[in-house]
Amino acid sequence: MSATMLAESPATYSPPAQFRLSGSGLLRSEWTKFWSLRSSWIVMICAALFGAGIAVAVAFDFTIPPPEASEGANAPAAPVDPLTALNVFFGFQLASVFIAVLGALFITGEYSTGSIRSTMSAAPRRTGVLWAKTAVFGSIVLAVYSVLILATFYATQAILSDTEYGGLALSDPGVFRILSGQVVMMVYLGLLGLAVGAILRNSAGSISFYVGAILVLPMLMVELPWEWVGDIAPYTPGNVPNTLAMLDTTGATLSVGESWAWMGAWLVVSFGLAAVLLKRRDV
């Protein structure tokens, strides 16, 4: 009798105890996910080529004074602002679009392919995944663009060395602020793209929203006939970091400090919304 009972009662199984879900595990997971996609490499390289490539190409022709300066060509030459050389960095604005799109795709790609189901089954509280993605993507953009912008600075200065735009040092007033401002702007816009992706979950929708509502709309706002619309334009998510990389911040609506505060505010709002929606919606 007892033998029968033993045979019929199933063996009890205890799963391995050494495997544990952790924050550091989620970070490693997202790191692996980011670099294991060919698209990440392609977009990162395109962004670098546009940013640094344009800067270097422009540096070779920078001996021609920029348009604003050439107006007074006949007048006795005004002393050049040594920071003018940093105008070569405008290509990084284009690079920022690539980075923001990459940020959005880092999340929307999971929804379009369905891998989000594996991801969220492994981490059912969900928000940890969002924070891990944010930390991994933000760190990658921060590291890559710190190196890239510094390298671009030295490369363009080497090209400009025997012109009146050469000879800038990192310690010269404004130089470090502007260069670090470029990096921070890149990280901020990348994270904004990621938050948009997390909210909208759809690749085409997120990219359209980013380009339309965050990049283009603020530019249109200043053209509209209502003054108040133009007045709020500097506070829109895509515009708040602008002061950071301005050569001359005296005319800017936002001070550097206010610029930081507004970037923080927009990130808190967008990621807060993303986190709440992530918790509430079905995957």
Place this chain on the structure above:
Amino acid sequence: MDRIACGRSVVDMIEIEHLTKRYGRKTAVDDLTFTVKPGVVTGFLGPNGAGKSTTMRTIVGLDAPTAGTVRVNGKRYAQFRSPMTEVGALLEAKSVHAGRSAYKHLLALAHTHSVPKRRVREVIDTVGLSDVAGKRVGGFSLGMGQRLGIAVALLGDPAVLILDEPVNGLDPDGVRWIRELLKSLAAEGRTVFLSSHLMSELSQTADHLVVIGQGKLLADTTVDEFVNGRGDGKVRVVSPDAAALAERLQGPGITIASPKSGVLEIQGTEAAVVGTTAAAHGLVLHELSTQRASLEDVFMEITADAVEYQQTKEGVAA
């Protein structure tokens, strides 16, 4: 709920209580209650659209119940500190990024729980994907994708395995392989819960059956009871003395039909009784057989209402 010293429940690893899930006005799962026990393979059977996939998604917390509760080993899935070792799931919908290799997909998931690379290689070997582990998943066949999904489910060596239509796209060898795999996993004391819309797929693997239709529970029994409980064992007799035999067999609870002359179909008795009766009265028999309803028949019968209801509804809507 029965518990043993180490705190793991011996009975009812998956407990679904009054589960309802609506998408807008569509009710996918309707007040469903059942449990799934460890140590056996439990089949989850129902026609397409019955709500099997939806139920399975709520178990791993991907979809939140509209009402009711879903618990695994007494807890909500999201409460586990190591969800991957509690439940491994193969879902019906694609759950892999097509641009990533099978190895990297598994590795990324393994990292979340600090599962070592050794274990990743192990599951790749188990499902037979070693040769293509480095290739992008986008180029995989349906069967290879299915094997990768099974590798994901096995990765954390979990106590509960949930597999939604696992044999989809597998070749006959693959089907046999997964049947053996699931049986051996259950024999280790794990809970194995697999769905199918085909009875034939489950009849060879499952010990227990949960049958649903239109999101509602239709049956929750063992495979044997499911067939026998329907009581459709018929005794078929071919005899030149059919009329005489029918007269002798008359009795309470016995129905006798004669589809054509010389043939009897008798319900409510057994072949032995019929044979003995015939011999006692010297009646000649040309054929005597018991006809069991096949699992497929029983399934069709039990789900017919659910399917018909759906079809009329759609007919009206169209």
